[in-house]
Amino acid sequence: MRIKTKLNLGVGLLFLMIIILSLVSSYSVFLIKADTENILKANYNTLEYSRNMLLSLDEISHDTNHAIVTFKENLEKQTQNVTESGEKKETDNLKKNFLLLEKNSLDEALKTQIRRDIFAIMKLNMNAIKQKSDIAKHTAETANLWIAIVGTLCFLIAFNLLINLPNNIANPIKELTLSIKEIANKNYSERVHFTNHNEYGDLAKSFNTMAQKLQEYNDSNLYKLFFEKKRLETLINNMHDPIIGLDNEGIVLFANDESLKIIGLKLEDVIGKSASTLALSNDLIRSLILKEDSETPKKQPLKIYAHGKESYFEKEILNITIIPTGEEKEINIGDVIILRNITLFKELDFAKTNFIATVSHELKTPIASIKLSLQLLENTKTGDMNDDQKQLVESIKDDSQRLLKITGELLNLSQLETGNIQLNIEKSNPHKIVIYAVEAVKVQADQKQIKLVIDADENLSDVKADSEKTGWVLINYLSNAIRYSSEKSTIFIKLKKESNQIVFQVIDTGKGIDARYKDKVFDKYFQVPGSQKSGTGLGLAISKEFIEAQNGNVGVESTLGLGSTFWFSLKV
16 A cells, blocks of 8 residues: 555544544534523522612612512513523512512512512522432533543554554654765765555666666766866855856856855856846846956945945956967967955944044144144244254144144145045146245255256146136145156146146156056055155055046156156046
8 A cells, every 4th residue: 555545544434433533522512501691591590680679679678669670670681581491470479479569569578578578489490400400410421421422432543543543654764864975975875665555666677777777977078077077166165255157158157155145146046147137137247247447547445235245356357368279379268257355344443434534533622722822932022042042943833744744645635535625626827836836945955955846838727626626736746746756856837738638747756666666656555665655655646546537547666766757637
């Protein structure tokens, strides 16, 4: 017999017995309920009416009208609730005596007779309650017997199922599980042997066929290739950085769990699908497959909501190429998109920026106070100073000015990093920007007898720029050139047009910059090794941010020992 048939018979019979047990129980409860309601309706109510009539009878002497009305109401209810043998006769006697009492409410003998009539009615109903209780008790005992019989049958059937059914099902499964474990341990010669002509026999036959095919597959090279593929997939899937692989036609080959979490799609919705098609309905995929423009000045990190918060990722697209066997030319086989999680570094950078902004802002007030005090000291009205005192005041003035410049640079940097910098982009005259910058550093150049020469093309177009920020950048270039140039040298400020841009150049004849450091001079806090540490290393970094915020470019050309040319360009 098949297992399904056994289960249907056993469980079906048990279900049928449970239904019979439920019906017997319900019918028994119904009979007991009927007997109980009969006692309540037929007898208990009469006792309640009788008690009320006795109480009213006692009150007739004190409040005749109210007591008679109450007595009459309960007598009427009793007349309509006559259910027992002899109860009607007693009720009629009560009614007759009550009519006489209404005419003579002070007749005590009549009251005594009425009490006897009421007690007689109560006795009849008390005896009836006892008889009906015995009937209800018998009904309950009969119900218990039937419920016990049916319940015992249910127990026997359930006990039989409990003893036999688990073994019939579990033992073959246990044997099959052991065989599956052997197969999982690459023992493909394992077989199961079920002789029963039931579902387990069919399962054993299918299992043995599968084991035979697995053994053949394991002996082939295809297994080794599949195993290596599985190993690579596991390694990629366990990486903490999101990774997506595309073939040369943009079809998604693989995507690890981290990438699926951030793009919000399931594996089956991604694998084998075109990335371009997925990008139509998924903005994040569109931004991932978008390759960086070579003219983009700065690669911005991607801000993605991941791991329950806003996270930052650096995108890198690796182009994969191979040289086919027997050929010399490389061919493109796809791309791998890697997102490196830099959230922790970003959070630290934000904390650093906020700290710098707070400290710089707090420093400006005491520095301003120091400068005011110096002005008061230099005022002759506060008293004359000797030469030593004047020298100390000048030294303090220089240091406070340097501190003020540093705090200004730090504030500018923090504003740039937090995106709070406000640019006033408008048509600006490049000649005026250069003249403004030259005038700002003239005193500094005169101290070293350095000549500032402006070499500008005629009739230059206006540039789209924030003249104040652009002037600040040019002043920073000139200050650096003056600082690193020798006395009595010349610094050239060139202004020329190239295609649709205006190029500003500051050319000095200082000691120049080693080629190893040219790519780092615009980094924050970087200072060329061996140079004088007179600043924060932020000036050029801020200059770069200011110019790139105006869609411009910055750069430097330098030869060690022959000077440097710092430049920036802005669109007209």
